[in-house]
Structures are given as C-alpha cells and as structure tokens.
Amino acid sequence: MGIIGILRPAILLLAGLAWCSELVAAAGRVDGVFNVKEYGARGDGTTDDTKAFVDAWTAACRARGSPATLLVPAANSFIVGPTRFSGPCASTRITVQVMGTITAPPAGAWRELEYWLMFYQVHGLTVTGGSTGLLDGRGGTWWRKKCKDHADCISRAPTGLVVMNCIDVELSQFHSKDSPQMHIAVSMSSNVNVAQLTITAPWDSPNTDGVHIDRSDHVRVTGSTIGTGDDCVSIGSGTRFVTVDGIVCGPGHGVSVGSLGKKGAAVSVEYIDVRNVQFINTMNGARIKTWQGGKGYAKSISFTDINFTNVEHPVVINQFYVDRHHVPNNMGAVALSNITYTNLSGTSRRKTAVEFDCSESGSCTNIHVNSVAITAADGGGTVARCRNVQGDTSGYVYPKIPCLR
Known part of the structure; x- marks a missing residue:
C-alpha cells in the first residue's frame, strides 16, 4: 500500500472527527x-x-x-x-x-x-x-x-x-x-420590568434599598416582596413614568420619592404611580422627601390602595430632609404638585399618622387626599400635622388634615 495508502484512512478519520466536532459546536451555537x-x-x-x-x-x-x-x-x-x-x-x-x-x-x-x-x-x-x-x-x-x-x-x-x-x-x-x-439600581435606562423578586437584608443594615431608580423612564416594579434596612423602593431625579404595583414592604423605610435636591441640585420627577402596596412594620410608608434649597419639581405622583400595618410614619411629605434646624426657611424647595392619595388604610405605630411638612415658599400645591382611614396600632386615635400645604380632601378622611380644604 505504501505510506500514503496507510495514512489516507487515518487522515480521513481525523477529518471526519473534526467535521463532527464542528457540527457539535454549531449545534451548541x-x-x-x-x-x-x-x-x-x-x-x-x-x-x-x-x-x-x-x-x-x-x-x-x-x-x-x-x-x-x-x-x-x-x-x-x-x-x-x-x-x-x-x-x-x-x-x-x-x-x-x-x-x-x-x-x-x-x-x-x-x-x-x-x-x-x-x-x-x-x-x-x-x-x-x-x-x-x-x-x-x-x-x-x-x-x-x-x-x-x-x-x-x-x-x-x-x-x-x-x-x-x-x-x-x-x-x-x-x-x-x-x-x-x-440591591438593585436602575439608572439611565428605559422600559425596565422588575417583577416577582424577593429582596432581603436585616432591618438595621445601612443603605440597603431594595430597588433604586434614577434618570430612567417607563420602569415597573411589581409583585415583589422587599424587606431591607432602607427604602423598599426609592425614586430619584430624572425619573418619569414609574409604576410600583403589588409589593409587600417590610422591614424598611417605605416607598420614597427622593431624596431630591441635595446641595441645591435641580431635579425633575413626574408620573409616578404607587398602588396596591402593603407596608408591614416599616419606619415609613408613602413618603416624599426633599432637601431644602433644592430646585426643580416633582409632580403627578399618586399613592392608591395602600395598607399600613404598625407603620411608624405612614404618610409623609418632608421638605426639610436631614436637618431642618440649621437652614433658613426662605431658601426655596423642590416644587411638589398634583400629589394624590386615594384609599389609604391601616394602623400607625405613632399617634401622628399623616405628616405634611412643606417649605414657606409655596412649593406644596394641589395635594389631594381621598378616602383615608388610619388608626393607632394600640387602638387609640391618630392625628395629622401639616404646614404650608395647599390642596383638598374628599370622602371619609381620618385623621382630619387641618390645612386642607
């Protein structure tokens, strides 16, 4: 046969094996x-x-x-x-x-x-x-x-x-x-769906927000259970069209729009819809927080069908976030407008269940409260405290909010 005749079958066999390997690799691809x-x-x-x-x-x-x-x-x-x-x-x-x-x-x-x-x-x-x-x-x-x-x-x-x-x-x-x-940060992104997650950290773990969203649009956070040492969901500046729907929050600091306007920053937040949320043993519930001296706006925000169980501060607007005692009141604030609360119920750990604390600059306008019933976790009554807020109430609202029509 000669050396070539002997080698030819081996060469054909190796070529065949190589071809089969390529087929397997291709199949993998x-x-x-x-x-x-x-x-x-x-x-x-x-x-x-x-x-x-x-x-x-x-x-x-x-x-x-x-x-x-x-x-x-x-x-x-x-x-x-x-x-x-x-x-x-x-x-x-x-x-x-x-x-x-x-x-x-x-x-x-x-x-x-x-x-x-x-x-x-x-x-x-x-x-x-x-x-x-x-x-x-x-x-x-x-x-x-x-x-x-x-x-x-x-x-x-x-x-x-x-x-x-x-x-x-x-x-x-x-x-x-x-x-x-x-845990999760969505930044400078669009069309994001966060669904059916379980997010956990100890109640005293620092800055462990569940989902943080900033400079993004069309974001949905749905059907999730979040219990951490900070906000279950936090919504930062440059964010539009966010839906938070059907989450259980606790422990944690609630669902927060903000904080906004730190160090005088100009911010924009709009079209935020928070609904069907259960807050259980949280520090806060439905919260909006801004720094004094900030610029810009947060508007068209709604909290709908919210239930509180033993929440320390169920409903909060705070325009003096961090330190309200060392900054003059005339510095202005992020303008809050068209904020709606509808069908809120449950229990507050403290006597004060609703806190609207706004700047003297007239930055809290068109605040609408519809159908609220929040009692004390110990079975007692609750109160609402507010200042510098313009807006109205409708339906049964308890506790009564004295600065709204």
Whole structure:
C-alpha cells in the first residue's frame, strides 16, 4: 500500500472527527445556551469564577441573530467578583438564567467599586432565576468593616446589581440577599420590568434599598416582596413614568420619592404611580422627601390602595430632609404638585399618622387626599400635622388634615 495508502484512512478519520466536532459546536451555537461551567467555572463556593462568567458572557453576547442564554446552573455556588457585562450584543436578546447562587467575595478581598454586578448598554436583557436563583452580596462583611469615618465606609460599599444605559430589560424571579448597599439600581435606562423578586437584608443594615431608580423612564416594579434596612423602593431625579404595583414592604423605610435636591441640585420627577402596596412594620410608608434649597419639581405622583400595618410614619411629605434646624426657611424647595392619595388604610405605630411638612415658599400645591382611614396600632386615635400645604380632601378622611380644604 505504501505510506500514503496507510495514512489516507487515518487522515480521513481525523477529518471526519473534526467535521463532527464542528457540527457539535454549531449545534451548541444554534442552541444558544452558554453554561458558565463549560467556560471553566467550578461552582464550588471557594474558587474565583469571575473569568469564566466574563468569557461566557462574551460568547453569548457575540452570538449573532438568535437569542442567547448565559446559564448559571443549579446546585452550585459561584464566587464572582465585581464585573461589568457590557453590550451592545449581537444576539437579539440575551438571558442570564440564574438557577444557582452567585456570591460576592467578602469586603477587603476585592477592589472597592460602586457596583458588584453591572449590565451596561445592553438592549434586550433578561435576568431571571426561579426558586433556587440567588444573588448573595455578603453585605455583612461590609457593614462590619471598620473605618475611621463610618458614614464614608458605608458610602463606599457597592450596589449589588446595576442596570445602566440599557433598554428593554426584565429582572424577574430571583432572590437578592444582603447586598453591601442598594440591591438593585436602575439608572439611565428605559422600559425596565422588575417583577416577582424577593429582596432581603436585616432591618438595621445601612443603605440597603431594595430597588433604586434614577434618570430612567417607563420602569415597573411589581409583585415583589422587599424587606431591607432602607427604602423598599426609592425614586430619584430624572425619573418619569414609574409604576410600583403589588409589593409587600417590610422591614424598611417605605416607598420614597427622593431624596431630591441635595446641595441645591435641580431635579425633575413626574408620573409616578404607587398602588396596591402593603407596608408591614416599616419606619415609613408613602413618603416624599426633599432637601431644602433644592430646585426643580416633582409632580403627578399618586399613592392608591395602600395598607399600613404598625407603620411608624405612614404618610409623609418632608421638605426639610436631614436637618431642618440649621437652614433658613426662605431658601426655596423642590416644587411638589398634583400629589394624590386615594384609599389609604391601616394602623400607625405613632399617634401622628399623616405628616405634611412643606417649605414657606409655596412649593406644596394641589395635594389631594381621598378616602383615608388610619388608626393607632394600640387602638387609640391618630392625628395629622401639616404646614404650608395647599390642596383638598374628599370622602371619609381620618385623621382630619387641618390645612386642607
């Protein structure tokens, strides 16, 4: 046969194997699932799997045409350090399927950044899980961290999951636990749906807002259970068309518009609809808070079908946020207008159930209160306190609000 005759079958066999491998790879690409374990992730709870997650994301993001899925498999715990998952992506939509646990390194084991996990400039993104999907920020290692200035130490703790400069996003059906600071931040993004999440942190954990929204529009937070050490949902400046619907909040500081206008900043917030919310053992309920000296406006805000259970401050407008005693009253404030409260009921931990505290500059106008019944948790009566508020009431309103018509 000669040497060529001997080698020819081997060459054909190798070529056939290579062709089969290409078919398998192609099938994997067509399937569009990019499992982080196939990119080197161990998922053993101790190995740093950051590079594997970045590599899997890069492959999924580059998958052309069809939707792609980055899979974080169940029954695994993956240590992932601060990571930015950047777009735009070639795939029409990219889904991050979190079936296992993604765990942050402890404080001191990674460089200090403003975020832990960030999705940046992705158009068409879903982050979802199921009963087993968990983001564990290990915030306790940050809260216990020793600093010369405790406030500065906490301010440098990272936000857990950040969505920035993204369009058409869904965050759904996973658990976020013990973020070092805010759990989820939506910033400079549009068409974002946050649904069916469970967000938890101890009641005394600092700055652990559940969902924070700023400079974004058309954002929905629905059907979620949030209990943290700060606001369950906070809404910052530059935000329009936000709906908060069907959440259970507690413990925490309530659903807050603000704080707005710090250091004289000009702000704009409008078309905020908060409805079907249960506040249970929270510090605040339906709250709007602004800094004295701020500029701009917050308008067309509604709180509808709200129930309070043992809430310390159920209904609050505070235009003297932080320190009202050392700033002159004539500095002006963020203009609040067309604020509506409809069908509010439940119990207040304190005697004062409604607090409208507005600046003398006439910045609280068209405040409408319709159908309110808030009694004291101990069975006693409640009162409302207000100043510098212009507006009206209708239907049964208890406690009576003396400065409204």
